Structures are given as structure tokens and as C-alpha cells.
Amino acid sequence: MDALNLLRQSPVMPVIVVNDAAVAVDLARALVAGGIRTLEITLRTKAALAAMRRIRDEVPDALVGAGTVRTRAHLEAALDAGAQFGLSPGLTPELAAAARASGVPFIPGVATASEAMRAQDEGFDILKLFPAEAVGGIKLLKALAGPLPELRFCPTGGIDASNAANYLALPNVLAVGGSWLTPEAAIAAQDWDKITALASEACQLIKR
Numbered sequence: 343m344d345a346l347n348l349l350r351q352s353p354v355m356p357v358i359v360v361n362d363a364a365v366a367v368d369l370a371r372a373l374v375a376g377g378i379r380t381l382e383i384t385l386r387t388k389a390a391l392a393a394m395r396r397i398r399d400e401v402p403d404a405l406v407g408a409g410t411v412r413t414r415a416h417l418e419a420a421l422d423a424g425a426q427f428g429l430s431p432g433l434t435p436e437l438a439a440a441a442r443a444s445g446v447p448f449i450p451g452v453a454t455a456s457e458a459m460r461a462q463d464e465g466f467d468i469l470k471l472f473p474a475e476a477v478g479g480i481k482l483l484k485a486l487a488g489p490l491p492e493l494r495f496c497p498t499g500g501i502d503a504s505n506a507a508n509y510l511a512l513p514n515v516l517a518v519g520g521s522w523l524t525p526e527a528a529i530a531a532q533d534w535d536k537i538t539a540l541a542s543e544a545c546q547l548i549k550r
Contacts, residue, residue: 345447345468348405348427349496349516352378354506354544356523357409357498359384365529366393370401372534373523376541382429382519384409385416391423398424407447414440421446429496429519431472433457438464449496453477458490468494470519475500480508487514507547 349355356373360366360383370381381404383394390408397406407427408420417428417440426446430437433450441448442465451472452458461469471483474497478485483495497509498519509518523544528536 343405343426343447345427345449345466346494346516348380348447349449349468349494351380351405352545353510353517353547354378354523354541355380355382355496355498355517355519356541357382357384357519357521358524359386359521359526360389360393361387363389363392363396365532366396367400368532368534369524369529369537370397370404370406372537373541374401374403376538376543377545378523378541379403380405380407380427380517382407382409383425385412385420386410391419394420394423394425398426411437411448413437417441417444417448429470429498431470433461433464433466435464438466441466451498455486455490458486458493462490462493467492468496468516471495471497471499473499474509474518475505479505480512483509483512483514487512503543506544510547 408425409429411428411430429449431451449470450461451470494516496517501518501520502522506518523540
């Protein structure tokens with residue numbers, strides 16, 4: 343599966359911060375039950391790699407990937423843990439080379455036209471606009487569509503249920519990323535029904 347088809351699996355990719363790997367499987371199952379298959383586990387916690395491995399081993403319907411991949415070492419560790427794709431807040435030449443060699447879909451982050459052009463030169467035409475709202479959001483994506491019509495985006499950062507549909511209505515947006523599907527309080531309470539409900543609502547965010 344390439345990055346294009348990966349992002350077509352679900353309109354929203356949850357950005358998941360896992361502090362306890364013991365809840366990872368139940369969390370993933372709750373999201374899949376609501377129709378969300380692509381799960382980004384951010385490499386921001388010590389539990390992230392163990393969480394990825396557990397999900398990969400026990401939730402076959404999920405596509406589990408690593409977020410906040412900033413170095414070659416990050417990507418290699420994530421792949422060892424079973425990650426099926428990767429996302430980064432940015433892109434460096436070393437990370438680009440590692441991503442190309444990995445054989446898995448990789449979505450680098452960009453915030454400007456120049457960064458998008460450099461990512462395209464490195465072989466990536468599916469990009470993560472980050473931090474989306476802070477750098478111009480919908481207005482920026484509309485502006486980029488003219489000079490860079492072949493690029494497609496997964497904007498992340500400041501996106502939630504109130505504005506996700508407006509992003510998904512853009513022709514150069516394939517999916518959006520956001521943390522609102524996995525609120526900390528619901529995870530702490532192990533309220534998996536709440537997370538399934540949020541995932542189900544997110545699946546209704548169909549492009550107009």
C-alpha cells in the first residue's frame with residue numbers, strides 16, 4: 343500500500359499519544375470498531391513502540407504507523423516494532439533517504455511552498471501540512487493547489503470536529519490528522535464506547 347491509498351482508508355487519522363501500552367489494544371479496537379483503521383502512534387512517549395507492537399500483533403484490521411518520526415533511528419525503531427507507515431513533522435535529507443529505503447508509506451511534514459517543493463524533489467507527493475492551522479490552514483492549502491496541483495495533503499495541527507469537514511472538502515486534501523478521537527480523559531477512564539462513537543462520527547466526514 344502506498345501513501346495515497348493509506349490516506350484513503352479513513353477520512354481522519356487519529357494522532358494518538360499512548361502513555362500505557364497496556365491500553366493500546368483496547369484503544370485500537372475501539373477506533374477500528376468505529377471505522378477508523380489508520381492509527382498514528384506518536385513517538386512522544388516511552389510506551390509508543392510497545393503499543394505499536396501490541397496493536398500490530400493483536401488488531402489485524404488496524405494499520406498502525408509511527409508519528410513524530412524525526413530521524414533514521416526513529417524510523418528503524420518503529421519498523422522493528424511493526425509500524426506499517428510513518429509520518430514526520432518535517433523532512434531532512436537523511437530521513438528522506440531512510441524513508442525511501444524503508445519500503446513503507448512515509449508522509450513528511452511541510453509548512454511552506456518551498457518545503458513542499460523540496461519534499462517533492464525527494465520523491466514525496468503526499469505530504470502532511472503541519473502545524474496546519476498555525477501556518478495558514480485552508481487558505482494555504484487553497485493557495486498551494488494552483489502552483490503545486492499534483493501534491494496531496496494530510497493537514498494536522500489545530501484540526502478537530504468543528505473544522506475537519508472544511509479541510510476534507512478541499513480537492514488536495516485526502517485526510518486530516520487530529521487528536522480529538524482519542525481524548526486523554528476517555529483513555530484514562532477506558533471509555534472505549536466513547537472513542538468508538540467519536541470514530542464513527544469522524545467517518546461521516548465525507549468530502550462534499
